[in-house]
Amino acid sequence: MDIAALSAKHIQEAINYETVLFGSRKSESHMEPIFERIGEIIPLTDPLTLHPNTYAEYVGIPAQELLETHSHVKARFLRLDDSDIVLKRGDGLYPQPVARISGSPRFLYLRGDYGLLDTKCVCVIGTRNPSSEGKAYAKETVQELAEHAVTVVSGLALGIDGIAHITSLATGTSTIAVLGTALTEVYPSEHRKLQKMIGERGLLITRFSPATQTQKWHFLLRNQLMSSLSIGSIVVEDRDGGGAVKQAQYALDQQRKVVVFQHVLDNRSLLWPRRLSLKPGVLVVKHPGTIHARLFTPASQAQPQDIGEARPAQLSLFDLS
Structure with missing residues (x-):
C-alpha cells in the first residue's frame, strides 16, 4: 500500500x-x-x-x-492539506523509536518529506532568548551537522529553535520541525513563513490532530517526541527549568545522548548544566566543531577531552541578530 x-x-x-x-x-x-x-x-x-x-x-x-x-x-x-500524511502506531512507516516511548501517540500527522524520518537526526534546541554567543553557537552547530548530512530537528520556537531551522534551510540541510500544535495551526505567529517553508522543503510532524485545542503542556509532549526522533539533543543555551533542559532529561530517559557546551557549564549562575553534566550520556564540548565526532563515536573510542579549533559562522543569507 x-x-x-x-x-x-x-x-x-x-x-x-x-x-x-x-x-x-x-x-x-x-x-x-x-x-x-x-x-x-x-x-x-x-x-x-x-x-x-x-x-x-x-x-x-x-x-x-x-x-x-x-x-x-x-x-x-x-482543514488538512490533501498531501498531509497520517501514520498509525504499528505501521511500517511509523518511527519505531517513537513507538517505544511511554505514551506514544496512536497517530502522527506529517507535512512534507516523510523520508527524513529515516535519516540521521539530531536535535538543536535552546532558549527563546539566546545570547549573542548562543546564536553563534547555534549557527555553527547546524553547519557542523550539515557537513555530515545530518538532519536537524527542532521545535519551531523563537530563539535557538528558529535559528536552527533557518540556518538549515540557508545551508541546504534537511530539517524537521516538531510542533506542539496541529498542522493546521501556526505557533508562534512570527514563524508562519518559516513553518510554511519547512513544510515545503523539510518536514513538519506533530502528535496533535486538527481537532486538538492547544494547551501549554502540549509542548512538553512535543519535546518528548522531538528527542525520540533524534540520536541526541544539543542544548545550546537555556535557563534553569527551561523546556530544552526538560527535553534533555527525556533524551537521557530514552537512552539518547545530550550535548552541553563548556561555556554554558562554566556559567555559575545556572544550576542545570552542572547537574546534567554528571549524568551518563551527557557530553560536554568546547565548541561545535567536534559535535559530530562526539555524538557518533562509540563510547569505547571516545576521547577524555574535547579538542580542536572553533570555526566562525559562515551564514549570511538570513539575518538572525
Whole structure:
C-alpha cells in the first residue's frame, strides 16, 4: 500500500478516535483501550456515524452528543492539506523509536518529506532568548551537522529553535520541525513563513490532530517526541527549568545522548548544566566543531577531552541578530 492510500485509510479512524477523546473528556491512556475494545466489535475505519449507539455505549455519553462531536472533529480534519500524511502506531512507516516511548501517540500527522524520518537526526534546541554567543553557537552547530548530512530537528520556537531551522534551510540541510500544535495551526505567529517553508522543503510532524485545542503542556509532549526522533539533543543555551533542559532529561530517559557546551557549564549562575553534566550520556564540548565526532563515536573510542579549533559562522543569507 502506498503512503497516500495508507494515510487515507487512517484518517477516518483518527476522526473516530478524536471524537471518542473529545466526547469523553478523558485522557488517551484511559480511552485508547476502550477504543480498541470497540474495534473488536466493529471496524474502526468505518465512519462513527454508522455505529453511533455502539460508540455511545462504550464511551458513556448519549449517541446524539457523540454525533455532534464527530461533526465538529470531522470539520477540523477537513482543514488538512490533501498531501498531509497520517501514520498509525504499528505501521511500517511509523518511527519505531517513537513507538517505544511511554505514551506514544496512536497517530502522527506529517507535512512534507516523510523520508527524513529515516535519516540521521539530531536535535538543536535552546532558549527563546539566546545570547549573542548562543546564536553563534547555534549557527555553527547546524553547519557542523550539515557537513555530515545530518538532519536537524527542532521545535519551531523563537530563539535557538528558529535559528536552527533557518540556518538549515540557508545551508541546504534537511530539517524537521516538531510542533506542539496541529498542522493546521501556526505557533508562534512570527514563524508562519518559516513553518510554511519547512513544510515545503523539510518536514513538519506533530502528535496533535486538527481537532486538538492547544494547551501549554502540549509542548512538553512535543519535546518528548522531538528527542525520540533524534540520536541526541544539543542544548545550546537555556535557563534553569527551561523546556530544552526538560527535553534533555527525556533524551537521557530514552537512552539518547545530550550535548552541553563548556561555556554554558562554566556559567555559575545556572544550576542545570552542572547537574546534567554528571549524568551518563551527557557530553560536554568546547565548541561545535567536534559535535559530530562526539555524538557518533562509540563510547569505547571516545576521547577524555574535547579538542580542536572553533570555526566562525559562515551564514549570511538570513539575518538572525
